Amino acid sequence: MPATLSRHPRFRLAAAVLAAAFQAGAWAHGDVTPQAVDTSALPKLGDNWRAENPFRKNDAAIKIGSSAYNQNCARCHGLEAVSGGIAPDLRKLDNDCATQKDEKKKAVCVKEVDDYFLGSVRRGKTRNGAVYMPPFEGLLNQEAMWSIKSYLETRREKPL
Template identity: 70%
Template sequence: MKHPIRIAGGTLALAAAILTSLFAHAHGNVVPQAVDTTGLPVLGDKWRDENPYRTNKLALKIGTSAYTQNCARCHGLDAVSGGIAPDLRLLDRDCNGIKNETKKQACYKEMDNYYLTSIRHGKVRNGAVYMPPFEGVFNQEAMWAIKTYLESRRSVE
């Protein structure tokens, strides 16, 4: 006959507390990390309505690092969501199938606007913060560099 393993209530509570703290610590630092945009063309104070760095290789490099340090904890490594937050490879998926190139570019511009609004102002529903605002934390150059990275990860699904 097998006997169940008995753990005193205090020991079980202590084990649960240690396990919980390990998971919380593993989540990492949730303070946004600075993004060094040195070398990117300065965009100034007027916010752009579409990504000016779409083909800029330095922006891709900076955006990759910035995404990994600041966005991956919620949106997933390599922009592949683990379910906590939206999969950003699919951000502009509705544009991908558009055959008319003018309409397709207009769609991408609209998605750029949606992205910029989201990253600048965050996402709040029913008083709950789903994504914090990053305006004042990241400059415009950093935000567009991250978008450049996301475009490199774009899914055609």
């Protein structure tokens, strides 16, 4: 590139605009530090992790879960659990259960999805050494995790 071009004011302006655009793209994800969730309005669940969602259809938990989801999950899984393609669409989390006609099989399916959800949130998702989802155990308590699940149950693609 000729030295005279790099000294031209329009070239410098264009270079500055491009640099700012690339920098903004790098910051577009925002602060990825997990945000605290106030679960003081919910019953304490203790130290033993529950096998099933104890807050299912609990209005207080759903409200807390909505806020917790938006603060900690939406940047990857999408606003209102509608994925933009970065991570799985969590409205579809228990679609397999919705097609079950037998109530006992449906209950088993829901419990399995609860277990899968809790394991994923607690331990995160890693594949071939790459972290696809960070672990939240130690950052979010059990009440917060189940509140998020309760909120997600209100966003199902296929109602149970």
